[in-house]
């Protein structure tokens with residue numbers, strides 16, 4: 001019997017928790033505290049982390065900033081994107097990928113995702129291009145790098161800037177090239193849930209000296225290298241990452257390689273275990289996606305083929321001891337902010353051109369309806385943990401009829 005209806009759960013032991021930290025973080029934080037050098041411009045922690053992060057991601061430069069939303073905005077501003085410009089983004093992503101475009105005073109244009117990889121579809125990008133298109137922000141969703149071969153060739157043909165939103169993709173690679181080194185710039189987040197975290201934080205990567213200089217200036221109140229303190233060259237603000245976060249990140253980055261390896265192996269293994277269950281569509285891994293960082297293990301459940309509704313399966317998985325979620329409930333163009341163009345002071349004129357109620361992203365809508373997310377910390381354990389997850393899915397599949405009956409009785413109760 002399913003645990004949801006009183007049966008014994010597949011699993012009663014917890015999965016690894018997140019974040020993982022220990023004596024190195026404690027010591028380094030204390031050292032920073034005692035140094036009295038708490039700001040980026042006073043200390044050495046952020047500077048050291050920037051160097052290490054850039055090297056690990058195959059880039060010449062990295063600029064640490066306060067979060068992964070601001071990093072996108074700064075990258076757009078550094079690339080000269082502004083009023084009247086259009087930037088192509090996927091509809092299945094976190095709000096920031098598109099809100100950062102609005103904060104750069106430009107217009108996000110949605111291009112649907114591919115139903116197999118859950119990443120932006122290059123064919124949809126091509127159809128979204130207009131004479132006003134200036135940039136593309138592909139998201140490496142869940143930690144699998146988007147189809148960057150096709151995206152970079154479209155960008156070259158149309159002279160577009162590519163900013164990789166790699167908020168999920170620390171340590172991931174494509175043809176063995178690291179995330180953040182394939183486009184003109186990369187943007188990462190260190191927010192609490194991310195595979196590399198300091199609670200909050202973000203970073204921009206690039207190998208282009210001019211773009212790096214522009215990002216440095218924008219994240220530091222428009223100052224320029226060699227300029228004086230109260231001299232501001234461009235409109236911007238203070239978006240500098242702090243030294244306490246730098247200290248934590250310098251310890252977390254020591255753990256990243258091994259953790260990414262473990263997540264990658266476990267994710268691949270779980271995918272192979274679930275592949276034969278009817279109605280489960282795992283995120284398809286093309287051969288060029290050489291390393292998946294499994295920020296999320298993501299799959300789409302077709303209720304007709306699986307034989308039970310997605311939301312009931314989510315409840316059943318939780319009851320079996322497998323933490324999971326439905327992910328985003330809406331594609332971004334369906335969010336009230338876009339529908340109502342509640343853009344605050346931005347885009348007073350240019351936004352008149354677009355009506356997001358007309359955006360058509362059926363693949364993204366379907367993924368919102370059918371998706372199941374398992375978070376990265378589940379993949380830091382053992383293969384036996386993966387066996388448990390697979391066993392829970394198999395058990396639910398075997399008892400799928402009871403879920404349909406359960407769903408019917410719940411609906412009946414709700415109706416009363």
Ligand SMILES: Cc1ncc(COP(=O)(O)O)c(C=O)c1O
Nearest residue numbers: 067068069094096167189190191
């Ligand atoms: C795909 C994506 N882009 C950007 C961000 C924004 O990062 P932050 O929360 O650090 O601003 C997130 C964060 O959740 C994200 O998932």
